[in-house]
Amino acid sequence: MRIDLTENWELTGSYPGFWAFGRSMEVGVQLKGIVPWIPAEVPGSVHWDLHRAGYLPDPYYGANAPACEWVNQRDWLYRTAFTAEASWKGKRIALLLEGADHSAQVLLNGERIGSHTGMFVPGEFDLSASLRYGERNTLVIVVERSPDGVAQLGYTQQVDHLKSRFGYRWDFCPRLVHIGLWQGVSLQLSEWSRFDNVRVEAVPGADGSGEATVSAAIDSMRAGRYRLTAELYEPGGRLAGAASYEGDAVPGLQTVRQRISVPDARPWWPNGYGEQPLYQLKLRLEVADSAGGYGPSDDYACGIGFRTLSFRANPGAPSDALAFTVAVNGEPIYIKGWNWVPADQLYGRDREDQVRHLIALSRRANVNMLRVWGGGLIEKDFFYRLCDEAGILVWQEMMQSSSGFNNEPSASPAFLHTVSHTMRQVIRDKRNHPSLAIWCGGNELTEGGHLDSQMVPLTDRQTNLRLLRDLVSDLDETKLYLPTSPSGPTFFLEEAHAGKGKMYDVHGPWKYAGETGHYRLYNRSDALLHSEYGGDGFASIESIERFMPAYRMEAGHAGSVEWLLHGYEYWNMDDQLQSLFGASFGTFERMVMASQWLQAEGIRYAVEANRRRAPHCSGSLLWQLNEPYPNVSCTSAIDYYGNPKLAYSWVAKANRNLHVSLQYDGVSYRLGDAFRGSVYVTADGMKAGDLTVEWAAKDEKGGILAQGSYSLREAVRDMANPTAFAGTVEFQVPRAAAVFVTLGVIDAAEGRALADNEYTFAVKEREEEPPLQAFLSLPATSMEWETKEEDGGTTVAVRNTGETVALWVRVSGTAHEDGGNLPVVRPLEDGFLIFPGETVKRRFADILPQDRRWSVKAMNTPTE
Numbered sequence: 001m002r003i004d005l006t007e008n009w010e011l012t013g014s015y016p017g018f019w020a021f022g023r024s025m026e027v028g029v030q031l032k033g034i035v036p037w038i039p040a041e042v043p044g045s046v047h048w049d050l051h052r053a054g055y056l057p058d059p060y061y062g063a064n065a066p067a068c069e070w071v072n073q074r075d076w077l078y079r080t081a082f083t084a085e086a087s088w089k090g091k092r093i094a095l096l097l098e099g100a101d102h103s104a105q106v107l108l109n110g111e112r113i114g115s116h117t118g119m120f121v122p123g124e125f126d127l128s129a130s131l132r133y134g135e136r137n138t139l140v141i142v143v144e145r146s147p148d149g150v151a152q153l154g155y156t157q158q159v160d161h162l163k164s165r166f167g168y169r170w171d172f173c174p175r176l177v178h179i180g181l182w183q184g185v186s187l188q189l190s191e192w193s194r195f196d197n198v199r200v201e202a203v204p205g206a207d208g209s210g211e212a213t214v215s216a217a218i219d220s221m222r223a224g225r226y227r228l229t230a231e232l233y234e235p236g237g238r239l240a241g242a243a244s245y246e247g248d249a250v251p252g253l254q255t256v257r258q259r260i261s262v263p264d265a266r267p268w269w270p271n272g273y274g275e276q277p278l279y280q281l282k283l284r285l286e287v288a289d290s291a292g293g294y295g296p297s298d299d300y301a302c303g304i305g306f307r308t309l310s311f312r313a314n315p316g317a318p319s320d321a322l323a324f325t326v327a328v329n330g331e332p333i334y335i336k337g338w339n340w341v342p343a344d345q346l347y348g349r350d351r352e353d354q355v356r357h358l359i360a361l362s363r364r365a366n367v368n369m370l371r372v373w374g375g376g377l378i379e380k381d382f383f384y385r386l387c388d389e390a391g392i393l394v395w396q397e398m399m400q401s402s403s404g405f406n407n408e409p410s411a412s413p414a415f416l417h418t419v420s421h422t423m424r425q426v427i428r429d430k431r432n433h434p435s436l437a438i439w440c441g442g443n444e445l446t447e448g449g450h451l452d453s454q455m456v457p458l459t460d461r462q463t464n465l466r467l468l469r470d471l472v473s474d475l476d477e478t479k480l481y482l483p484t485s486p487s488g489p490t491f492f493l494e495e496a497h498a499g500k501g502k503m504y505d506v507h508g509p510w511k512y513a514g515e516t517g518h519y520r521l522y523n524r525s526d527a528l529l530h531s532e533y534g535g536d537g538f539a540s541i542e543s544i545e546r547f548m549p550a551y552r553m554e555a556g557h558a559g560s561v562e563w564l565l566h567g568y569e570y571w572n573m574d575d576q577l578q579s580l581f582g583a584s585f586g587t588f589e590r591m592v593m594a595s596q597w598l599q600a601e602g603i604r605y606a607v608e609a610n611r612r613r614a615p616h617c618s619g620s621l622l623w624q625l626n627e628p629y630p631n632v633s634c635t636s637a638i639d640y641y642g643n644p645k646l647a648y649s650w651v652a653k654a655n656r657n658l659h660v661s662l663q664y665d666g667v668s669y670r671l672g673d674a675f676r677g678s679v680y681v682t683a684d685g686m687k688a689g690d691l692t693v694e695w696a697a698k699d700e701k702g703g704i705l706a707q708g709s710y711s712l713r714e715a716v717r718d719m720a721n722p723t724a725f726a727g728t729v730e731f732q733v734p735r736a737a738a739v740f741v742t743l744g745v746i747d748a749a750e751g752r753a754l755a756d757n758e759y760t761f762a763v764k765e766r767e768e769e770p771p772l773q774a775f776l777s778l779p780a781t782s783m784e785w786e787t788k789e790e791d792g793g794t795t796v797a798v799r800n801t802g803e804t805v806a807l808w809v810r811v812s813g814t815a816h817e818d819g820g821n822l823p824v825v826r827p828l829e830d831g832f833l834i835f836p837g838e839t840v841k842r843r844f845a846d847i848l849p850q851d852r853r854w855s856v857k858a859m860n861t862p863t864e
Helices: 046-054 351-366 380-391 413-430 464-474 517-524 541-547 561-568 572-579 588-612 646-654 773-777
Strands: 002-004 007-015 038-040 076-084 094-096 104-107 110-115 122-127 135-143 185-190 193-204 210-219 222-234 239-249 252-262 279-288 294-306 309-312 325-328 331-333 335-340 368-374 393-396 404-406 437-441 480-482 506-507 529-534 619-623 658-663 669-670 674-681 691-698 704-712 723-732 738-749 753-765 782-790 793-800 806-814 832-834 839-844 855-857
Touching: 038 046, 038 619, 094 104, 104 122, 110 122, 135 773, 193 279, 193 294, 210 222, 210 239, 210 279, 222 252, 222 294, 239 252, 325 541, 335 793, 351 380, 368 619, 380 393, 380 413, 380 464, 437 658, 464 480, 517 588, 529 588, 541 588, 572 588, 572 773, 588 619, 588 658, 588 674, 588 773, 588 806, 646 658, 658 753, 674 738, 691 723, 691 782, 704 723, 753 773, 753 832, 782 855, 793 806, 793 832, 793 855, 806 839, 832 839
Parallel strands: 335 368, 335 619, 368 393, 393 437, 437 480, 506 529, 529 619, 669 753
Antiparallel strands: 002 185, 007 038, 007 076, 076 135, 094 122, 094 185, 104 110, 104 135, 193 210, 210 252, 222 239, 222 279, 279 294, 309 325, 325 331, 658 674, 674 723, 691 704, 691 738, 738 753, 782 793, 793 839, 806 832, 806 855
């Protein structure tokens, strides 16, 4: 039985170790601590408890973060009380600290009962002989000051602990080191035998059946008779199968294996390839009682999915390349992924709604893999359950990361012991999730550091990474183990290496590479896997207003403390935007919109280029889906408040199962240039039959410059060749501010539209003009829009009533002032073009018109 201790917690602080002394040596007065006892949340964050009590400013607002840096340098005492029922006497009772960040001491009724170190492994304390049965018991947990960690720029080899590193300062967050009980505290009650760990393997058969093999390790304090019952329930709740075993326990550990056959097992598939039926496994451990029967002792439950995992080399890959292609149930899966960082810098706070929102947005955007970055967290189990439900595979890194000056993890005996102890527990805890596919030793672990002339990724020959490889092999051998990401042998995606067969798994770049250089780089890439890359863009204006003082809400504050703390020290876009667009945007909001277009255009094109090379490229994982702290500018696609940037929508479209894309050489052209592009149709998770592909080139008024169509018979037959060349787009660039290419795919038999896409190109009259200045000088247009309730949702209809295309139209619904923290809603297809006289509709399910304040904006419509 589990009893969660979630109520009546209090918190006070102490200078390190002062709490243990209790009284002043000089005058004998009781030491009161840093603050009086204040209400606390468990799970929670000390910083946030202090803020709620008025002792700390909001660490997310303005320039407040430095005023909060002292908190993790103190000891913090959590206190609560609970009643130990008299009926508990004689049972096995353990106190479980599921996540103490980073070390803690435990006192029960004033007596020290033990200590624990490690935020990713639970601390367990036997209370059986210490409790006062039938009375109230006072529990104090002292979370000790954080270790001296290594920030983004430092030496990985000096890291001697496994605490989340990003809070010590990273490019997307300030220094704000978390401290507190970040996961729950509970009592675990059992008889003399209980579960130590459980492993489940659920495999579908070729005939539609399935078999679940359960291996339960039982920890017994003495010999005795026991019964283990396993029941497997279908997604709808009906019993699918069961097994039971009776035996004699011996003191210590013993493993019991049971098999449950399911005649009609529904397979679990990644998002976009099928459904995600989750079966519920329930284990019940009973021990013999004095009446000759059995009584309950312990239980265990988890969700499982019937699926197989295998990993394949890319076709034609060099013989020393690792197997980067993931196959689920024998079907190769093209990775459509993002990199995941913690949802909040103060990750002990209750952020379940935010995580649920982010995973829902990921599923909606056709994501089928998230790489959990090595500088972040082994996430709470809630995250992995959501991924199970959404069909999102997880690439889990093992809490090690680069540090700039040196990127090689320590191989000292003490640290290797910590790594082994921690990751053994983590693997056991997470391995039953059907979403988990890849274990990785850490992020960007290399010989030397970033300042060396050449960065060479480490292999599993390095002592630390070999230890992790062996752990995965022993405990979870069906998963892929990668020593690091990128796994090399070349670290960066670089044009100099293109076409030479040197780029296997690569990282970078993280910024738009220029109006022609960006396209040349991705058109020439021959990387087998692109596991981290991206581009920066501003948060939306309504998000920046939430954390930035009003007097900083304009361009020109790049050097201010507020902007620097909110991402602009690293992700300063001023020079890049000025060189591409010119000197003046007119308003801060137009600068924000231009930055978001640049991010969206850059990574959308990269994703499409990588997809066109499948199966020679196994997939893309963009940096980064989310951010843990609100930033003016960052490489995230969804900002801290859950508001998707334009890049989110454009990449979502680029990752549709059936997609049409245009390959081109640049985004800026001179008057009279010959434009030439190539049209491709890509399909994965499906077959594409006979298709008609249509294209049109238009000017800013919607006039047709050129158009054409192509027929594709059985366009995509199988995953061995998921992309088909449709034809070329050719026209002469006219005198115009911009030209636009639209693409459409139609089912040849039914005449039904299946996919569409659109691209925008700037036109320069003079060579010396900034390449994208034409986007700012495009004549203004006007729009009218209305909302309408339809089928329990909202339809927003937008009409261009002007004479010029409405550029990158964005629709949003924000919460009313009394709406709490509801996230902004946007259509999946956002940032679109509306030509004069056209009407475009966007639908929002389950949101009524009166539920939000609606807004429609475009780059060349300064007023709503």
